[in-house]
Amino acid sequence: MATVVELPIHSFEGLVDPDWCPGCGDFGVLKSVKMAAAKAGVAPKDLVIVSGIGCSSNLPGYVHAYGVHSLHGRSVAVATGIKLANTSLKVVITGGDGDGYGIGIGHFIHAMRRNLDLTYVVMDNQIYGLTTGQASPTTMKDQRTKSTPHGNVELPINPLALALVSGATYVARGFSGEPNHMADLIAGGIQHKGFALIDVFSPCVTYNKVNTYPYFKKRVYKLEEDNGYDSSSMGVAMERSQEWGDRIPIGLLYKDDQPTYEDSERVFKKGPLTQQPLRADKAVFQSLIDENL
Amino acid sequence: MSDVVVGIGGAAGDGIDKSGDTLAKTAARSGLYAYAFNSYQSVIRGGHIWLRLRMGQEKVQSPGDHTHALIALNQDSIERHAPEIESGGAILFNADKLKVNIPIRDNVLTVPLPIGELTKPLGAIQPVMQNTVALGALIFLLDLDFDVATSVLADTFAHKGQGVIDQNVGVAKVGYNYARERFVPLGYKWNFTRKRRPFLTGNEALSIGAVAAGCKFYSAYPMTPASGILTWMAEHSERCGVVVKQMEDELAVANAAIGAGYAGVRSMCGTSGGGFALMTEAIGMAGMLEAPVVIVEVQRGGPSTGIPTKTEQADLNQVYGASQGDFPRIIIAPKDIRDCFDTAVEAFNLAEKYQCPVIIITDLLLSEHPETVEPEYFSAEVPIDRGEMVSGWKSGNGTFKRYAFTKSGISPRTIPGTADTLYVAATDDHDEEGVLISDVFCNSAVRRKISEKRMKKMSLALRDLPAPKIEGRADADVTLIGWGSTEGVIREAVQQLNASGIRTNQLHFKYLLPFHGKESTAILKGTKRTICVEMNATGQFARHLRAETGHAVSEQILKYDGEPFEPAQIAAQVRAIVEGKPRSLDVTESEAREIAYHYVRVHLNDEFRPGRVQKAAGNGLGEAIWKIDVVTREGGEKRGELRVGVETGSTYSWQPVR
Numbered sequence: 001m002a003t004v005v006e007l008p009i010h011s012f013e014g015l016v017d018p019d020w021c022p023g024c025g026d027f028g029v030l031k032s033v034k035m036a037a038a039k040a041g042v043a044p045k046d047l048v049i050v051s052g053i054g055c056s057s058n059l060p061g062y063v064h065a066y067g068v069h070s071l072h073g074r075s076v077a078v079a080t081g082i083k084l085a086n087t088s089l090k091v092v093i094t095g096g097d098g099d100g101y102g103i104g105i106g107h108f109i110h111a112m113r114r115n116l117d118l119t120y121v122v123m124d125n126q127i128y129g130l131t132t133g134q135a136s137p138t139t140m141k142d143q144r145t146k147s148t149p150h151g152n153v154e155l156p157i158n159p160l161a162l163a164l165v166s167g168a169t170y171v172a173r174g175f176s177g178e179p180n181h182m183a184d185l186i187a188g189g190i191q192h193k194g195f196a197l198i199d200v201f202s203p204c205v206t207y208n209k210v211n212t213y214p215y216f217k218k219r220v221y222k223l224e225e226d227n228g229y230d231s232s233s234m235g236v237a238m239e240r241s242q243e244w245g246d247r248i249p250i251g252l253l254y255k256d257d258q259p260t261y262e263d264s265e266r267v268f269k270k271g272p273l274t275q276q277p278l279r280a281d282k283a284v285f286q287s288l289i290d291e292n293l
Numbered sequence: 294m295s296d297v298v299v300g301i302g303g304a305a306g307d308g309i310d311k312s313g314d315t316l317a318k319t320a321a322r323s324g325l326y327a328y329a330f331n332s333y334q335s336v337i338r339g340g341h342i343w344l345r346l347r348m349g350q351e352k353v354q355s356p357g358d359h360t361h362a363l364i365a366l367n368q369d370s371i372e373r374h375a376p377e378i379e380s381g382g383a384i385l386f387n388a389d390k391l392k393v394n395i396p397i398r399d400n401v402l403t404v405p406l407p408i409g410e411l412t413k414p415l416g417a418i419q420p421v422m423q424n425t426v427a428l429g430a431l432i433f434l435l436d437l438d439f440d441v442a443t444s445v446l447a448d449t450f451a452h453k454g455q456g457v458i459d460q461n462v463g464v465a466k467v468g469y470n471y472a473r474e475r476f477v478p479l480g481y482k483w484n485f486t487r488k489r490r491p492f493l494t495g496n497e498a499l500s501i502g503a504v505a506a507g508c509k510f511y512s513a514y515p516m517t518p519a520s521g522i523l524t525w526m527a528e529h530s531e532r533c534g535v536v537v538k539q540m541e542d543e544l545a546v547a548n549a550a551i552g553a554g555y556a557g558v559r560s561m562c563g564t565s566g567g568g569f570a571l572m573t574e575a576i577g578m579a580g581m582l583e584a585p586v587v588i589v590e591v592q593r594g595g596p597s598t599g600i601p602t603k604t605e606q607a608d609l610n611q612v613y614g615a616s617q618g619d620f621p622r623i624i625i626a627p628k629d630i631r632d633c634f635d636t637a638v639e640a641f642n643l644a645e646k647y648q649c650p651v652i653i654i655t656d657l658l659l660s661e662h663p664e665t666v667e668p669e670y671f672s673a674e675v676p677i678d679r680g681e682m683v684s685g686w687k688s689g690n691g692t693f694k695r696y697a698f699t700k701s702g703i704s705p706r707t708i709p710g711t712a713d714t715l716y717v718a719a720t721d722d723h724d725e726e727g728v729l730i731s732d733v734f735c736n737s738a739v740r741r742k743i744s745e746k747r748m749k750k751m752s753l754a755l756r757d758l759p760a761p762k763i764e765g766r767a768d769a770d771v772t773l774i775g776w777g778s779t780e781g782v783i784r785e786a787v788q789q790l791n792a793s794g795i796r797t798n799q800l801h802f803k804y805l806l807p808f809h810g811k812e813s814t815a816i817l818k819g820t821k822r823t824i825c826v827e828m829n830a831t832g833q834f835a836r837h838l839r840a841e842t843g844h845a846v847s848e849q850i851l852k853y854d855g856e857p858f859e860p861a862q863i864a865a866q867v868r869a870i871v872e873g874k875p876r877s878l879d880v881t882e883s884e885a886r887e888i889a890y891h892y893v894r895v896h897l898n899d900e901f902r903p904g905r906v907q908k909a910a911g912n913g914l915g916e917a918i919w920k921i922d923v924v925t926r927e928g929g930e931k932r933g934e935l936r937v938g939v940e941t942g943s944t945y946s947w948q949p950v951r
Binding site: 015016019044045046048049050053058060061064065066067068069070071073074077078079080081082084085086088089106107109110265266267268270273274276277278279280281282284285286287288289290292293 | 318321322489490491492493497501504505507509510512529530531532533534535536538540541542544545546548549550551552553554555556557558559560574575578582668671673677692708709710711712713715716717718719720721726728729732733
């Protein structure tokens with residue numbers, strides 16, 4: 001394995017400051033993403049951060065790296081195209097729960113079953129913040145929001161369990177109140193070869209008065225500190241992914257080393273697409289015509 | 294007789310494609326031109342498949358107007374098509390199973406082939422090889438070269454070994470000899486130049502063009518009739534260095550293609566109308582990010598799921614209007630198969646030069662029908678222009694301005710991995726450096742200038758595109774206007790009209806956006822009577838032409854039944870217009886028969902077929918009716934009568950014979 005040369009975090013300082021509400025959980029995620037990239041030794045020019053739409057999807061604009069602030073729900077698809085076009089890039093996707101688990105859930109599931117080498121950080125605040133407080137796919141049952149004034153009647157999605165059954169090979173959960181811990185999880189995801197999901201409790205201080213910093217501070221515990229937790233076991237991970245209530249696990253839930261989609265793509269035997277010759281080989285071209293004679 | 298049209302009719306799964314391909318390649322390798330169109334249904338087995346193959350000494354540009362020879366693989370095909378075979382033609386069929394049980398034209402040769410007896414000496418053969426016996430017989434009747442057919446069969450079955458090749462050639466020879474011993478050829482005289490021309494579809498030509506242009510990424514979701522590009526690309530992926538990604542839906546398809554374009558490779562995706570509808574938001578994103586991408590929209594019959602295996606040109610409004618807001622886009626409609634190759638190359642150059650989405654709009658007819666094309670048209674040495682790019686940035690220059698405001702509107706681009714040109718491409722509107730001007734720091738001045746910057750690219754692109762031109766005589770009384778795949782069939786209609794004394798020329802459009810409004814207006818001012826010919830129900834292009842030029846076409850010829858235009862159909866309508874005769878949307882006799890076939894299929898069973906068709910008074914129904922006898926296939930006995938409205942097409946009643 002190549003030696004990792006850590007970079008100073010200020011290498012990733014973006015052009016403008018975030019416009020999130022003071023106290024927003026996303027500040028912690030922004031810091032952790034930068035720390036993780038520095039820790040993983042990814043040069044800013046080789047890092048592409050792709051997001052969708054929502055408060056948290058503004059994140060790429062606050063990092064000195066390449067970025068695409070794409071469409072609502074489409075970040076994973078855009079990232080797929082970028083990664084396949086240039087496999088030498090590190091591609092990190094950032095976004096919210098509405099973006100990734102609502103409108104974009106199809107792409108999320110399919111990217112996991114492909115085990116593409118992508119790192120996906122979801123700032124899960126269990127609410128639609130930018131549209132001022134409607135129920136999201138992870139809003140808890142019975143919670144009152146602007147769109148569920150009598151309480152949410154739907155069950156929330158369990159992103160970790162979903163990732164496990166969909167084929168993600170690195171499944172973790174972080175908390176904005178623990179930025180260093182989260183940075184390690186994200187750095188691990190970047191270094192992991194395969195699809196990494198890091199679901200992050202990133203409280204919305206304005207529109208979600210239930211799932212707050214104190215709510216999580218009281219409940220979360222680190223899997224790394226749980227003696228004997230085995231992150232290589234699907235069965236154990238699946239069981240632990242169901243834990244919710246007084247105790248909620250954060251940390252690395254599951255990791256498995258499997259061949260990535262890129263490993264199986266024959267065209268990449270000749271290197272990343274951006275570095276392959278543009279023009280078709282003349283003999284190959286002629287054969288394309290001749291097969292129709 | 295400069296060309297011949299062969300029809301092969303049967304059910305899906307009868308191997309019609311393969312037979313047609315063998316015959317077409319036999320003609321093509323001998324130096325003749327060929328054009329095939331397969332009218333098929335959205336079923337894998339059964340249904341009615343009707344392949345028409347036109348072969349000629351001169352270039353053939355449409356399926357033609359007449360059918361001269363029929364190979365019928367089932368009884369249904371005889372009943373449907375035997376009556377339309379021209380005098381001097383032939384009907385070939387398996388006499389063990391089928392018979393000509395309906396009236397046919399005078400002087401049509403019937404060739405009942407005793408397949409069982411003929412192939413007995415060859416041992417057990419596959420049922421689909423009955424086609425090959427007929428093929429052999431037809432090669433004799435059409436005076437084609439049997440040795441060339443042998444070479445085609447050898448190449449077709451090369452992967453199955455010499456035994457299979459010998460068997461197929463043997464079976465064909467049996468048919469050939471049988472015909473030679475009993476019949477005289479139909480009288481076609483060919484001059485075999487032996488110039489070999491590739492015989493390929495629009496989807497194939499477009500894919501090859503993309504490869505020549507350096508396409509490195511193709512994404513798609515299976516959808517007829519665009520799937521041919523996906524399967525061609527998948528089959529040739531490794532050889533051509535194209536990553537082919539089947540995605541979960543067309544949202545992902547378009548977004549991934551744009552991601553790849555942003556990241557620096559030539560990227561394309563393809564779909565039909567329904568899939569394109571899902572792509573529309575992403576197309577606006579490509580406009581906003583100024584990311585190059587090529588999108589192929591292969592139209593089929595709409596609306597909604599529509600008629601998935603039939604052709605139409607009714608997605609024009611959709612491609613013009615795709616996605617919210619104003620953004621630069623280029624729309625090109627290739628005119629024929631060769632042009633599919635050229636258009637693919639052009640599209641990639643335009644997409645990268647102007648950093649915007651380029652939409653290639655074709656249709657089922659153009660994408661799926663194969664045709665011979667001059668081999669010298671295809672070259673690996675195509676022009677490649679990647680547009681203005683920045684390979685490095687001096688640190689003293691300040692922040693890299695990805696969206697620099699320039700006079701041309703083009704901002705030199707860069708790709709991820711390049712040092713010191715880092716930027717974020719955002720779908721929110723942004724300033725020169727890519728910083729958002731949408732939320733906290735909304736800025737109307739920056740917004741105005743960046744919007745102008747983007748749209749300036751359209752007027753610049755227009756200068757790159759050749760303006761439309763009148764083709765044909767200057768003294769025409771009638772100008773036929775069309776766009777995209779109908780160029781060839783309209784050209785043949787123009788020839789027919791001129792031959793019959795109606796002075797006609799043609800104005801055809803390939804570049805639909807940006808549009809040559811000024812040039813088109815000048816051309817249209819010089820025309821006498823304009824008739825717009827389109828494969829849709831509402832005249833979508835005529836409306837666009839009017840918006841761009843103020844010119845309202847005199848008349849329209851519209852077709853939306855799913856089958857392609859035939860030249861004589863266009864010519865007949867032009868003649869009616871010129872002669873001031875009313876044109877009618879009434880159900881024709883052959884359509885009445887089709888409606889009866891549908892009724893038989895749904896409410897009766899395949900022991901029946903339509904028989905005699907007569908027009909009669911409606912007697913209280915408010916319109917005249919077609920009275921269609923429904924008869925037994927076996928004995929032709931009348932079993933009932935169907936009544937269909939001449940004007941509305943309503944199936945009024947079914948009266949069984951008591």
